[in-house]
Amino acid sequence: MAQTAAPAAVASPAITPISLKAIAPWAVFFGILMLVLLYFVGAEQGATAVISGEGVHEWVHDGRHLLGFPCH
Template identity: 65%
Template sequence: MTYSAISLDTAAAPIPVREILPWAVFAGLLFLIALYFVGVEEGAFSIFNGRYVHEFVHDGRHLLGFPCH
């Protein structure tokens, strides 16, 4: 019976910051958009008419501690 061993001599190559930065900016923008819709999309700052977005993210608002009523 033969066993195959994993070589511990190989190390993971570090990822350069210039390759991570665009993805970090993209993730940050997605986070800010989600935060806007969950936390601010209501009342005077509303982009969309009606309460559809508010009702869609209503439970998320309470989960994250945003007051809404």
């Protein structure tokens, strides 16, 4: 009987960690983006309205109710 050689183990590529210096700008960008989104969904068309009219209110109306913000 012929012996068959066991297949060689496949080396997995090393996982290199991402440095905090590389992640920080993206974290700040998405943090500011989320704050702006939260403002438009939660506070726009109130006493601190940046954009006049009812356009923004109508676009985010259902989102306000979904997130629990009262709007009327």
